[in-house]
Amino acid sequence: MIYKWLYQNKWKESLRSSIWQKNLAMNIILGILIAYFIINFLFLGIFADKLLMEIFPDENPVNKFNSLLLYFMGIDLLIRFMGQTVPTLSIQPYLHLPVKRSSLMHYLLGRSFTNPLNYSYFVIFIPFAIKAVGSIYSSGLAFLWLFMLLLIVFFDNFVITYIKRQLGGKPLIALGFALLMILFIVLDRYKIFSLQAISEKFFTAILLHPIYIVFPLFALLCIYFVNFSFLKKNAYLENFSKNNTKKVVSTASISFFNRFGVIGELMNMEIKLMLRNKRPKSIIYMTPLFLLYGFIFYTQDVYMNMSAMLIFVGIFISGGFMMTYGNYLISWESSYFDALLTKSFDFKKYFQAKYTLLATVTVISFLVTIPYLFFDIKLLYINTACFLFNLGFNINIVLYFAMNNKKFLDLSKSATFNYQGVGVSNFIVVLPMMLLPILLYAPFGLFGVPKIGLIVIGGIGLIGIALYKPLHAMIIRRFYIKKYEMAEGFRQR
Amino acid sequence: MIKVNNLTKIYNGTSVLNINNLIINKGESFGLVGNNGAGKTTFFRLILDLIRANTGEIASKENNVAGSEGWKHYTGSYLDEAFLIEFLTAEEYFNFIGKLHNMSKGDIAEFLNLHADFFNDEILGQKKYIRDFSKGNQKKIGIIAAMMGNPEILILDEPFTNLDPSSQIRLKKILRELKAKYDVTMLISSHDLMHVTEVCERIVVLEKGLIVNDLVTNENTLKQLENYFAV
Numbered sequence: 001m002i003y004k005w006l007y008q009n010k011w012k013e014s015l016r017s018s019i020w021q022k023n024l025a026m027n028i029i030l031g032i033l034i035a036y037f038i039i040n041f042l043f044l045g046i047f048a049d050k051l052l053m054e055i056f057p058d059e060n061p062v063n064k065f066n067s068l069l070l071y072f073m074g075i076d077l078l079i080r081f082m083g084q085t086v087p088t089l090s091i092q093p094y095l096h097l098p099v100k101r102s103s104l105m106h107y108l109l110g111r112s113f114t115n116p117l118n119y120s121y122f123v124i125f126i127p128f129a130i131k132a133v134g135s136i137y138s139s140g141l142a143f144l145w146l147f148m149l150l151l152i153v154f155f156d157n158f159v160i161t162y163i164k165r166q167l168g169g170k171p172l173i174a175l176g177f178a179l180l181m182i183l184f185i186v187l188d189r190y191k192i193f194s195l196q197a198i199s200e201k202f203f204t205a206i207l208l209h210p211i212y213i214v215f216p217l218f219a220l221l222c223i224y225f226v227n228f229s230f231l232k233k234n235a236y237l238e239n240f241s242k243n244n245t246k247k248v249v250s251t252a253s254i255s256f257f258n259r260f261g262v263i264g265e266l267m268n269m270e271i272k273l274m275l276r277n278k279r280p281k282s283i284i285y286m287t288p289l290f291l292l293y294g295f296i297f298y299t300q301d302v303y304m305n306m307s308a309m310l311i312f313v314g315i316f317i318s319g320g321f322m323m324t325y326g327n328y329l330i331s332w333e334s335s336y337f338d339a340l341l342t343k344s345f346d347f348k349k350y351f352q353a354k355y356t357l358l359a360t361v362t363v364i365s366f367l368v369t370i371p372y373l374f375f376d377i378k379l380l381y382i383n384t385a386c387f388l389f390n391l392g393f394n395i396n397i398v399l400y401f402a403m404n405n406k407k408f409l410d411l412s413k414s415a416t417f418n419y420q421g422v423g424v425s426n427f428i429v430v431l432p433m434m435l436l437p438i439l440l441y442a443p444f445g446l447f448g449v450p451k452i453g454l455i456v457i458g459g460i461g462l463i464g465i466a467l468y469k470p471l472h473a474m475i476i477r478r479f480y481i482k483k484y485e486m487a488e489g490f491r492q493r
Numbered sequence: 494m495i496k497v498n499n500l501t502k503i504y505n506g507t508s509v510l511n512i513n514n515l516i517i518n519k520g521e522s523f524g525l526v527g528n529n530g531a532g533k534t535t536f537f538r539l540i541l542d543l544i545r546a547n548t549g550e551i552a553s554k555e556n557n558v559a560g561s562e563g564w565k566h567y568t569g570s571y572l573d574e575a576f577l578i579e580f581l582t583a584e585e586y587f588n589f590i591g592k593l594h595n596m597s598k599g600d601i602a603e604f605l606n607l608h609a610d611f612f613n614d615e616i617l618g619q620k621k622y623i624r625d626f627s628k629g630n631q632k633k634i635g636i637i638a639a640m641m642g643n644p645e646i647l648i649l650d651e652p653f654t655n656l657d658p659s660s661q662i663r664l665k666k667i668l669r670e671l672k673a674k675y676d677v678t679m680l681i682s683s684h685d686l687m688h689v690t691e692v693c694e695r696i697v698v699l700e701k702g703l704i705v706n707d708l709v710t711n712e713n714t715l716k717q718l719e720n721y722f723a724v
Binding site for chain 1: 543545565566570577578579581585590592
């Protein structure tokens with residue numbers, strides 16, 4: 001009976017949560033994206049058996065699928081580790097009410113069963129089960145197979161719930177696990193130790209001897225109970241807040257910046273902001289991945305011949321941080337924006353500090369990616385032109401449009417799947433930054449003088465750098481007009 | 494010192510503040526009382542140029558506060574937690590504010606020493622971020638930071654709420670000293686009629702955005718206010 005109440009409340013909570021309160025346009029875009037992915041996965045599921053038969057012609061596609069299941073579990077665990085939330089806090093309001101503790105625990109854990117995300121994989125599994133498992137084995141076994149996958153998915157779910165409660169969400173753990181998986185894949189490739197064989201044997205065995213289903217069932221019950229008993233023991237308020245009061249990370253201010261007076265002081269504070277708050281910290285961890293983007297594109301000839309693509313990559317490599325962090329440049333400080341407005345601050349210096357920070361990271365990103373020239377010397381020219389364009393032109397677009405973000409950002413939540421503060425404008429801003437250089441280059445590329453196209457792009461960048469002062473004055477003027485709306489928006493927490 | 498002229502603020506068609514004429518002189522300790530929604534915080538936000546007025550203006554030392562930044566150098570304020578930088582430790586926050594007011598490390602240390610009693614060993618040396626302090630201690634940090642740099646105007650929004658009884662009494666002492674020694678102009682809003690009559694020599698009562706009473710404090714003021722609010 002209490003469950004009905006709890007679930008009703010949860011339904012109200014998700015209806016009223018921020019993701020629905022955004023404007024219609026944003027919801028439509030999200031809807032389209034989700035539909036796109038669902039359709040893609042559906043096709044994957046329907047044609048998975050054909051695919052497997054083509055790639056591995058002498059193997060039973062179902063068995064092959066089973067052999068990949070352990071890898072699937074590994075990737076699933078990784079994804080969940082990064083993005084799965086631990087729903088402890090939501091039972092705090094119920095702790096003092098006449099509700100049985102165990103009911104609350106079962107509710108918390110049971111929430112996973114109603115989470116649609118957990119069923120997303122079945123868009124692939126169900127068509128495959130119907131087509132392949134149904135035809136090669138039997139339709140009864142197809143159902144059993146789906147049930148087995150259900151058990152696996154929720155097993156993963158609860159494993160991560162437990163691990164996250166114990167270890168928190170440190171990205172290093174995820175990295176370690178990812179490396180471990182890569183190790184297994186390599187061992188498999190070179191036939192030293194085959195995780196695939198074990199996986200295939202284990203999961204196919206259930207199809208051959210249906211009674212073995214009790215093993216995964218038992219595993220799921222175990223992990224559920226482990227979670228349950230841990231929760232029951234620790235459902236006290238002191239445990240909830242324990243995760244939040246961390247020891248102070250003594251961030252030694254980068255003394256190099258202290259030389260620059262107020263601007264250096266502001267930059268130091270920005271660095272503290274990035275290192276001491278979950279959401280910006282996640283962006284910092286993701287930035288090195290942008291630098292590695294090149295490996296995806298530069299290793300394939302198809303892309304190496306598409307200059308438009310290369311320009312896109314060039315802009316992204318040196319400007320990735322600038323675009324992801326700079327997007328919310330002022331929103332990061334939304335929790336104390338009023339303080340900035342009332343203390344004796346020179347906003348010229350404020351923007352200078354932000355500009356310096358973005359510019360520094362862009363420069364470092366560029367320098368680090370110079371070695372890409374070993375793929376092809378033309379990459380050096382393209383990336384240099386893009387770097388100059390980023391530094392002279394795009395950075396100003398970022399600063400200019402950063403003031404359109406008026407939504408409060410809660411820095412204590414992680415960045416993965418965090419849509420707080422995301423609006424249509426964020427997507428629109430990225431377009432000119434990426435498309436403009438391509439458009440500028442296009443006529444030159446078509447007429448066979450690509451190098452001049454690059455010089456134009458780089459040249460505009462240099463002009464932007466030279467006109468730094470007047471461009472900045474323009475940005476600051478806009479700030480003084482926009483600051484009231486921003487302050488108002490930030491106050492609605 | 495502060496002149497208010499034809500000031501109105503309208504939200505969603507309703508007028509939340511409407512002050513025709515108000516002058517606050519230098520060295521005045523000005524108290525603002527009113528029920529919820531009376532417009533006290535709105536008024537303070539307008540003085541600090543945090544929101545835009547629909548009509549009229551507020552002048553600080555003859556300069557409109559909207560469109561000038563000079564007043565920030567001599568105005569200290571603390572309205573709510575949005576004034577605190579929550580991921581800094583208390584020391585880092587004080588150092589930051591101090592640097593903005595061109596105080597040297599020694600000045601800052603001396604200033605914090607003055608208020609050691611108020612801090613009661615709970616604020617400094619705690620190795621905690623501001624966001625992990627209790628609400629009352631956060632308020633203390635904000636109030637003291639507002640006083641850094643010898644401001645000529647001090648604006649505090651309900652400073653006594655969330656403070657424990659000893660801290661409330663100490664705060665009253667600090668405010669009285671500021672007035673006596675430095676002739677600071679103080680604007681304080683409060684729900685506690687007793688505190689406000691003890692600290693402020695002039696009390697203005699706001700109701701739905703309008704000034705309904707402007708009293709000079711004497712022995713009868715507390716009774717007057719209580720009678721007014723005993724609806």
